[in-house]
Amino acid sequence: MKKVIVIGSGILGASTAYHLAKAGADVLVVDRKDKGQATDAAAGIICPWLSQRRNQAWYRLAKAGARYYPELIAQLQEEGESETGYAQAGALSVHHDPIKIGLMMERATLRKTDAPEIGDITELTESQTRGHFPLLAEGLSSVHISGAARVDGRALRDALIRSAQRSGAVFIRGEASLQVQANRITGVTAGKTTFSADSIIVCAGAWANSLLQPLGIDFQVGFQKxxxxxxxVPDHQDTGVWPVVIPPNDQYLLAMGQQRVVMGSTHENGITGYDTRVTAGGMQEVLNKGIDLAPGLANSTFLETRVGFRPFTPGFLPVMGAVPGWEGLIAANGLGASGLTMGPYIGKQLAQLSLGMELELNISDYDIRNAIKGV
Amino acid sequence: MKKVIVIGSGILGASTAYHLAKAGADVLVVDRKDKGQATDAAAGIICPWLSQRRNQAWYRLAKAGARYYPELIAQLQEEGESETGYAQAGALSVHHDPIKIGLMMERATLRKTDAPEIGDITELTESQTRGHFPLLAEGLSSVHISGAARVDGRALRDALIRSAQRSGAVFIRGEASLQVQANRITGVTAGKTTFSADSIIVCAGAWANSLLQPLGIDFQVGFQKxxxxxxxVPDHQDTGVWPVVIPPNDQYLLAMGQQRVVMGSTHENGITGYDTRVTAGGMQEVLNKGIDLAPGLANSTFLETRVGFRPFTPGFLPVMGAVPGWEGLIAANGLGASGLTMGPYIGKQLAQLSLGMELELNISDYDIRNAIKGV
Amino acid sequence: MKKVIVIGSGILGASTAYHLAKAGADVLVVDRKDKGQATDAAAGIICPWLSQRRNQAWYRLAKAGARYYPELIAQLQEEGESETGYAQAGALSVHHDPIKIGLMMERATLRKTDAPEIGDITELTESQTRGHFPLLAEGLSSVHISGAARVDGRALRDALIRSAQRSGAVFIRGEASLQVQANRITGVTAGKTTFSADSIIVCAGAWANSLLQPLGIDFQVGFQKxxxxxxxVPDHQDTGVWPVVIPPNDQYLLAMGQQRVVMGSTHENGITGYDTRVTAGGMQEVLNKGIDLAPGLANSTFLETRVGFRPFTPGFLPVMGAVPGWEGLIAANGLGASGLTMGPYIGKQLAQLSLGMELELNISDYDIRNAIKGV
Amino acid sequence: MKKVIVIGSGILGASTAYHLAKAGADVLVVDRKDKGQATDAAAGIICPWLSQRRNQAWYRLAKAGARYYPELIAQLQEEGESETGYAQAGALSVHHDPIKIGLMMERATLRKTDAPEIGDITELTESQTRGHFPLLAEGLSSVHISGAARVDGRALRDALIRSAQRSGAVFIRGEASLQVQANRITGVTAGKTTFSADSIIVCAGAWANSLLQPLGIDFQVGFQKxxxxxxxVPDHQDTGVWPVVIPPNDQYLLAMGQQRVVMGSTHENGITGYDTRVTAGGMQEVLNKGIDLAPGLANSTFLETRVGFRPFTPGFLPVMGAVPGWEGLIAANGLGASGLTMGPYIGKQLAQLSLGMELELNISDYDIRNAIKGV
Known part of the structure; x- marks a missing residue:
């Protein structure tokens, strides 16, 4: 059976390992478990249909990622994984301006034609909106999207890992480096041990640059903190059924079960190194925008601040595929703010690619050369 | 020669009258010169190409409106109209997040394919951005669109009116009511005088509802204040060459000549009646957003606050055409926030329609029945 | 009878002229009626008892000024002056922190011992506070001071001027310059006319420096804009009975009759020249602080922004008295933010001083040399 | 030797135990080490001289507390306690308005007459002010008070406890209840053990009410959260020498050694129970005010948020003395926001009182009956 090593165990690496293991491959996953893993920090919104982005390749991928979720979650649940972190709780796209709500309804309805999984699209008055998410500010009406979902990155990743392990995948913690023979990647060294493999898949997100550098590959992935x-939430409210709240700016509110509400996030560019610090200014920004959106959260208890790094390519499109010039080396990266939407689906493609199976996706639209300088 | 009465002399009515008069028609324009005329208050940005709106009918119209400007302005200038209020000063679409700037570049470039009039699309660093508009906040980079323009609603409307008058059009001030015989509109009464006409064109914006109500027409046009x-600006800076500034939210900054800078605007829905008051809260909102965008404006002198009403239809699309069930009655309305972009071009269509000429535009996409209840 | 010329007709000059004329003097008042007269812009709060300032000389003067008001207003009303601009409407000293309210009660009660005119001191709950001033923010409790009053600077100044005119005073508009013979001021030139007098009283506020400069006097009065x-207020509310609102910062709200509410003010130092511009940043600051204090004012109509200059001396104490080294020259200045509180009372002292009468106040505490450099 | 039990080991209890042990008493301290101890959360500013509070009894006590510090710290240092948490780093009282700076100079100078320990009083320009505390906002000038100090509540408390232990004091953790015989307090029960004593001193701050309730004493101490x-601070700056920053509102900034800067604080009244939660709204308020004051702190790392409860009496004055009606029972409470300023000094008085020594302070001004209902 084919031996495959996956480097990185964020949502992308975990999904790749899961699909490989299910397909019978001999899978080893190496991760250095640094602080700042995007998946670890993230609470994801699965609702690509309202995006204003016009790039068709991006939208096709995001839409396919969202469509794949129910099938994946069903598979995990069949195996007995009850804690997948996924819940189709719907989303509220809110705005103070009813005219903008009308334009959103128009956009969502146009998109439904080729994405029936969007579910019911309903225009909600201010009081209906607050009926769905009681802590919101006054004056917000909304479009409700019933097919939208939320996913807890940690929980889904862990469910995928547990399932992969049951199918024989092995996960080790360590700093990986690539083993090279001529133009072929033969394996991975972690600590003092070297593991050989037929195929290496690099799902290392923000850390891929330094991993690929020894090969002379100038990988152009940047990061947003x-x-x-x-x-x-202090009172006993059933936050688990609250929909995701998407305001006009970059912020969001995502309720989870057990009284927990997540406020995200900063979008910090131009950071130097992996600055995993929680900063006074970062918290100020998130709290101001979040409490402005939902004043009722002012009285909630502060639990923690998580930090993640979203990887992105020069064209802001994910890239994936065989790394040109090297045998046995596959990579994917640049999932940006849509990592949880796209990650499970792209992981499936990577597994199929490394096993020589036919792909569902035309990955030439996401050519990995777009993220490599000088190719 | 055909006799046509135009009701309303905002940008739409003025353009209609201008094109009718140029075509040789016998034109009378009636306007009640209320406070709150959208054109009177507005400083328009001619830059539809960056809009995130997906409705194709809307975009076609906005694009055609922008494309028509250089031709119209050239005609006015040939007649000696130097004060058209129009200047192709370019636009800066600014953002704090360089990733968003990258996505804007992508969108603008996609749009240029069928809209070469967009001109040069240039990504500007923070310091280049402030080089174009010196008072901006720190941390903003931008996409510069060279083909974008600004237009002063009052100045363009007045230039169109002066030109129409030179071609024989007559403008009177008064409260118009429609004269009816069976199912035909025969003319208009203003004050104690009745004027007969072959065709009546209602360009009355926010006031059309009450004009059409006596005919039993329930016109569904709403208004946003x-x-x-x-x-x-206190120091002697050449503000006339500054580009329009378009931030991520609804606000904008528009510099004009003679040290004047316009900060817009509130988007007030659900107002009752024509509340033309300048309010403390409205000024607060505009000043906070504008000074946040351009802190250098804090030391500028306050001149005045203007109030206008943007008309919109239930589908947020302009409507135009012959009013069904009535002979001799044409109307257009619902130009929303794009009145100055689309108004001159739609006026041309209305003139052609009333004169029985062939239209450039397929106006069936903008069926006036969409704004009439029960048709 | 003694001939006296008063330069300046703000609240101080008007009161001086009033008291002189009542005492039978032959009074001429010269004023250049510039924009930016402090009195013209000001809406005054007569409530010195809560001030945290510790300077005893300052407090004595402010307290005496407040105590004098009822007597002065009664005199004006006896003459038939109904529009004095004065109303004992009370004041609310508000705070979000009930502990601070307790400390204010303590301070006010201590002060009442030698100032019974403070009236009733009452601690009000949040709902009682809003009962007195309905538009206030939630969460504010207050101390109510029944003896506090408001005064409209323009109205009181005009009432004093009308009364002085009825007693024979003459007011002329013009740019005054002092006439000198040896070390004696003999009169004033305004335009092409020279007026002689036994005594000249300079009440020129922010403009005194340039008036005294030709005498070689370096007058150290600065200005705050x-x-x-x-x-x-849009709805028909009886704003005339609303108390003055004094928050913990420098802002205030002062309701007048006829639906008018005044929000003050900026405290701009270091301005260059008499910059009488209304600025975007100034309005932003006042609107933000005022609407934060009384959100109900967001929907009120903007009427106008007034600009005034508050004169102050190096020691922040008013100064008054005969100018040393010159005969026939008296001046007062530096009333700062308390001009309307102290002005009428100081005007009375100046009148008595110039007429050789005994003074109520020991003016040596306010030695004019404190504002003259090099004396 | 006399046996004394102290209940509570905040700054007041620790100081009482220290002075008792130094005087040779047999000391036992019982504390339940709850979350929310005021001393544990607090970073104190020793600078009572600028306070605007007029209550003379309060000021005498705060002034005496500040004056006692150098002597106490010297004693601790003589014993070898180097980590007292105390540093005479000076204070900057900042304001945007230079006129207010002038008035502060006046107030400080008046106060220096009978408080030479205030040290040098210096008016600083904006650039001098930022020279002392580099992260401050632009536009702030200040009054610098050289005699002001900061103190870390935890460190000083621990130093006092260590010293008391060296002199034989015993500290135990437990929930104390009072042992009563007729009208005499005979000792304290903690857990299953009872300790007898000649005198019990209750220094239990916010928790005293429930301790005294079984005696039928209705203790009127409230709490502010x-x-x-x-x-x-990220860069290697010598924060240990930065002065305390006191802005016009209730906020403060206090730098400590080792790059740490403390931003305080909320003033939350009307809380129910001991709500020790860190809330989203509380953090938002502190971060907004603090970063507004010192924008340079936006890039600092968030370490933790501490919560404390400040005890206060109905008259906002500390109370202390023998509890009337009960023998062997002494209490002190209500130190409010000045606990660290006054606590060490009051602890000394309590020790003297329980040992029958003559007191430095006339404690009748702080009669404990003021905090007991119905006495």
Whole structure:
């Protein structure tokens, strides 16, 4: 059976390992478990249909990622994984301006034609909106999207890992480096041990650059830092059924079960190194925008602030595929702010690619050369 | 020669009258010169190409409106109209997040394919951005669109009116009511005088509802109130060459000549009646957002606050055409926030329609029945 | 009878002229009626007892000024002056922190011992506070001072001027310059006319420096610019009975009759020249602080912004008395933010001083040499 | 030798135990070490001289507390206690308005007459002010008070406890209840053990009410919740020499050694129970005010938020003395926001009182009956 090593165990690496293991491959996953893993910090919104981005390749991928979720979650649940972190709780796209709500309804309805999974699209008055998410500010009406979902990155990743392990995948913690023979990647060294493999898949997100550098590959992935605040609502409210709240700016509110509400996030560019610090200014920004959106959260308890790094390519499109010039080396990266939406689906493609199976996706639209300088 | 009465002399009515008079028609324009005329308050940005709106009918119209400007302005200038209020000063679409700037570049470039009039699309660093508009906040980079323009609603309307008058059009001030015989509109009464006409064109914006009500027409045009602040930059800077500034939210900054900078605007819905008041809260909102965007404006002199009403239809699309069930009655309305972009071009269509000429535009996409209840 | 010329007709000059004329003097008042007269812009709060300032000389003067008001207003009303601009409407000293309210009660009660005119001191709950001033923010409790009053600077100044005129005083508009013979001021030139007098009293506030400069006097009066916003409450509420609102910061709200509410003010130092401009930043500051204090004012109508200059001396104490080294020259200045509180009372002292009468006040505490460099 | 039990080991209890032990008493301290101890959360500013509070009894006590510090710290240092948490780093009282700076200079100078320990009083320009505390906002000038100090509540308390232990004091953790015989307090029960004593001193701050309730004493001490944010400045700056910053509102900034800067605090009244939660709204308020004051702190690292409860009496004055009606029972409470300023000094008085020594302070001004209902 084919031996495959996956480097990185964020949502992308975990999904790749899961699909490989299910397909019978001999899978080893190496991760250095640094602070700042995007998946670890993230609470994801699965609702690509309202995006204003016009790039068709991006939208096709995001839409496919969202469509794949129910099938994946069903598979995990069949195996007995009850804690997938996924809940189709719907989303509220809110705005103070009813005219903008009308334009959103128009956009969502246009998009439904080729994405029925969007579910019911309903225009909600201010009081209906607050009926769905009781802590919101006054004056907000909304479009409700019933097919939208939320996912807890940690929980889904862990469920995928547990399932992969049950199918024989092995996860080790360590700093990986690539083993090279001529133009072929033969394996991975972690600590003092070397593991050989037929195929190596690099799902290392923000850390891929330094991993590939020894090969002379100038990988052009940049990072955006996100600080995300976790709160606990004091009164016993059933936060688990609250929909995701998407305001006009970059912020969001995502309720989870057990009284937890997540406020995200900063979008910090131009950071130097992996600055995993929670900063006074970052918290100020998130708290101001979040409490402005939902004043009722002012009285919630502060639990923690998480920090993640979103990887992105020069064209802001994910890239994936075989690394040109090297045998046995596959990579994917640049999932940006949509990592949880796209990650499970791209992981499936990577597994199929490394096993020589036919792909569902035309990955030439996401050519990995777009993220490599001088190719 | 055909006799046509135009009701309303905002940008739409003025353009209609201009094109009718140029075509040789016998034109009478009636306007009640109320406070709150959208054109009177507005400083328009001619830059539809960056809009995130997906409705194709809307975009076609906005694009055609922008494309028509250079031709119209050239005609006016040939007649000796130097004060058209139009200047192709370019636009800066600014953002704090360089990733968003990258996505804007992508969108603008996609749009240029069928809209070469967008001109040069240039990504500007923070310091280049402030080089174009010196008072901006720190931390903003931008996409510069060279083909974008600004237009002063009052000045363009007045230039169109002067030109129409030179071609024989007559403008009177008064409260118009429609004269009816069976199912035909025969003319208009203003004050104690009745004027007969072959065709009546209602360009009455926010006031059309009450004009059409006596005919039993339930016109579904709503209004959004806009408060717009005019400032004077103290030092002698050549504000006339500054580009329009378009931030991520609804606000904008528009410099004009003679040290004047316009900050707009509120988007007030659900107002009752024509509340033309300048309010403390409205000014607060505009000043806070504008000074946040351009802190250098804090030391500018407050000149005045203008109030206008933007008309919109239930589908947020302009409507135009012959009013069904009535002979001799044409109307257009619902130009929303794009009145100055689309108004001159739609006026041309209305003139052609009333004169029985062939239209450039397929107006069936903008069926006036969409704004009439029960048709 | 003694001939006296008063230069300046703000509240101080008007009161001086009034008291002189009542005492039978032959009074001429010269004023250049510039923009930016402090009195013209000001809406005054007569409530010195809560001040935290510890300077005893200052407090004695402010307290005496407040105590004099009822007597002065009664005299004016006896003459038939109904529009004095004065109303003993009380004051609310508000705070979000009940502990601070307790400390204010303590301070006010201590002060009442030698100032019974403070009236009733009452601690009000949040709902009682809003009962007195309905538009206030939530969460504010207050101390109510029944003896506090408001005064409209323009109205009181005009009432004093009308009364002085009835007693024979003459007011002329013009740019005054002093006439000198040896070390004696003999009169004043205004335009092409020279007026002689036994005594000249300079009440020229912010403009005194340039008036005294030709005498070689380096008068050390500085100015603070104040921008003050006037609003109209839309609904028919009896704003005339609303108390003055004094928050913990420098801002205030002062309701007048006829639906008018005044929001003050900026405190702009280091201005260059008499910059009488209403600025975007000044309005932003006043609107933000005022609407934060009384959110209900957001929907009020913006009427106008007034600009005034508050004169102050190096020691922040008013100065008054005969100018040393010159015969026939008296001046007073530096009333700062308390001009309307102290002005009428100091005017009375100046009149008595110039007429050789005994003074109520020991003016040596306010030695004019404190404001003259090199004396 | 006399046996004394002290209940509570905040700054007041620790100081009482220290002075008792030094005087040779047999001391036992019982504390339940709850979350929310005021001393544990607090970073104190020793600078009572600028307070605007007029109550003379309060000021005498605060002034005496500040004056006692150098002597106490010297004693601790003689014993070898180097970590007292105390540093005479000076204070900057900052304001945007230079006129207010002038008035502060006046107030400080008046106060120096009978408080030479205030040290040098210096008016600083904006650039001098930022020279002392580099992260401050632009536009702030200040009064610098050289005699002001900061103190870390935890460190000083621990130093006092260590010293008391060296002199034989015993500290135990437990929930204390009072042992009563007729009208005499005979000792304290903690857990299952009872300790007898000649005198019991209740220094239990916010928890005293429930301790005294079984005696039928209705103790009227209320609490104000304070949330305090601790930050770490990223660059290697010598924060240990930075002065305390006191702005016009209730906020403050206090730098400590090792890159730590403390931002305080909320002033939350009307809380129910001991709500020790760190809340989203509390952090938002502290961060907004603190970063507004010192924008340079936006990039500092968030370390933790501490919560404390400041006890206060109905008259906002500390109370102390023998509890009337009970023998062997002494209490002190209500130190409010000045606990660290006054606590060490009051602890000395309590020790003297319980040992029958003559007191430095006339404690009748702080009669404990003022905090007991119905006495």
């Amino acid at each position: 996100a600080q995300i605040v976790h709160l606990e | 806009a408060q717009i602040v005019h400032l004077e | 104040a921008q003050i916003v006037h609003l109209e | 304070a949330q305090i944010v601790h930050l770490e």
